[in-house]
Amino acid sequence: MSNEYNRHLILNEIADPPGTFGLVQSVGKLCVNSSFTFVRILNVITEPIKITVYIDDIEVARDLVYKGVGYYLPVPKGKHVIRIYSDNNKNTTIIELNNVDIPTNQAVTIPVWKAKESLQIMILVDDVNQKIYPDKYVFRIVNLSPDNLSINISTPELNYHVSRSLDSGEYEGYFVRDPSKSLFEFTLPSQVGLRPVRATLNHLASRIYTEYIVGTIDLNTETYQKGYPLELVVSVDGNTIIRSCL
């Protein structure tokens, strides 16, 4: 695991209890209130293009490649205009959405993907009120399949279906799990006979994750070779460190 990854999870740490006389410890965190929300962009368009995204003429992501994600930045209350450009060329708007309602007092991830030749966005709320467990992780599954594939997701060692026939553009969760139970199995109900794809995911306790099932642009992946035109993008969500101020 990279140092950078560890570094940015520091804000999730719990302050050590006061030890030596007179020493109090505190850890800096982030919070939102009813005037703002924290927003980031995720590019999972299954094309080799870079996107630059503006919300109300403020650049919130630049040159995001496939599976690239922007930073969480504050966006004030109100209806918003979202413009997405290709390859940082402001003359090439690939999608423009007006009067987009982004809920305040939240963290929000906006994935951009292509489904049936049409660009889609989703206002995916990373619920800042979601409970965090010190010895467990929390996750949800989002299906951003470009071919509108319905997907079954299960955790076989628990003999447990996370989701049956999760349609494209939909999500399920949050689920709470022990960090040791992190084997996931994916099948496509529309393609009987394919062996399931198994993914062992390394989740850490006291984190909130989203597993994005997305289309692939790499035809050499093992998953693709098995007949699944899909990839899994694992994300630590903003609600791991961003909480409601009140």
Added chain:
Amino acid sequence: MYKNHRQDVPIDVIPCLAPGFTFLRIAHILPQLGLVSVYLNDKPIILANYLDFSPYFPVIPGVYNFRFYSPLNNTLLFEIKNLEVPANQLSTLVVTGNLENLRVLEVIDDINEKVDADETKVRVFNLTTDKIAYNISLNNYNNSGELLYRSGTNYVKTSPGEAVLQVQLPNGKTQTINLDLNPGRIYTIYVAESLDPTSPSYKLGNILQFILVVDGNTAIIKCI
């Protein structure tokens, strides 16, 4: 400029300070008060207990009245009027002293400060009310000189792990505190008066207390 996903690690949470905003947190070091409700103009922002450093919250730059209420009966405890919040800063607003002599100090947690994963950075701020300059050393290295009231050192690099902070007191004694510093962190150590003059430790000469805080610049970066 923006992070791209790598296969070996999950997409990470990286908050950034966008141009035209400031991230502010409130440090409540008012021993007379317990839990307070902090309002920005007329809007409740956070609850803070004594010795709490609130989370950082985004603020549009401007001039604000900060009002501190008792959450129990909504009584206005005190007010900081017409405080200017400048743009593009990561700041800690330290409220200390007492209700009769309120002291407000805006400490800038420099957004441009960086730390490597195998090092630690530390600075010290003097919040004591007695207007005495202290000599403060970390691991026997004096990096403060005479640290005046309401002033702080620059961030200095140090090795992570155990560290010893020593403060020379006016009575000629030295107060020492042991720290355990994690790597990849930017810390501020706030030095304030001890609260409990009746405690055995105070009677032994430990007249100061220390608040060790991880600053937001450890993890929050500039968007552009």
